Amino acid sequence: DAGITQSPRYKITETGRQVTLMCHQTWSHSYMFWYRQDLGHGLRLIYYSAAADITDKGEVPDGYVVSRSKTENFPLTLESATRSQTSVYFCATGTGSYEQYFGPGTRLTVT
């Protein structure tokens, strides 16, 4: 039981391409979160979801789209990738919104 998994772990894409990062959890936690981590900025919240079909913006949502049709999955889509979206992306889950458990991350490079 891996708990929370992210795929792919590494991704290189070109500017303008659409890319989807996947997050899957086996804990049935109601809350799921997407963060990006950049040097000098720490962890910044992109989007979060309190339950299936409920999503809300975080601190840096522009350029990203999320959906949550099932409790266990929370994909993050970059509709038209830009170089500024090169980052490490972390998915997290929680039974509530504060004790959050993080996945291993996806390192995304946009060329």
Added chain:
Amino acid sequence: GQQLNQSPQSMFIQEGEDVSMNCTSSSIFNTWLWYKQDPGEGPVLLIALYKAGELTSNGRLTAQFGITRKDSFLNISASIPSDVGIYFCAGYFGNEKLTFGTGTRLTIIP
């Protein structure tokens, strides 16, 4: 967005030494959390604190929720090589979002 200030930004210590770090905010929080991140991995939750003044331990780690609710402290006793990493504090006020600290990087000198 707001970030919590962590101090020190980095620490270089010898194995066996005790470590202290803190996290301060201009705003009050209802919950404080401490995470550790190893290179190439996601942050791992170490300790959660729910009440002002609370002192909680997890093995060699002890964390405290400051009385003013604007700060928190983490101590590591008798450091070992696997303690190396970045330690993040996070605060929660009830708006469904965590506010993260800037991190303290711990390095152990052989």
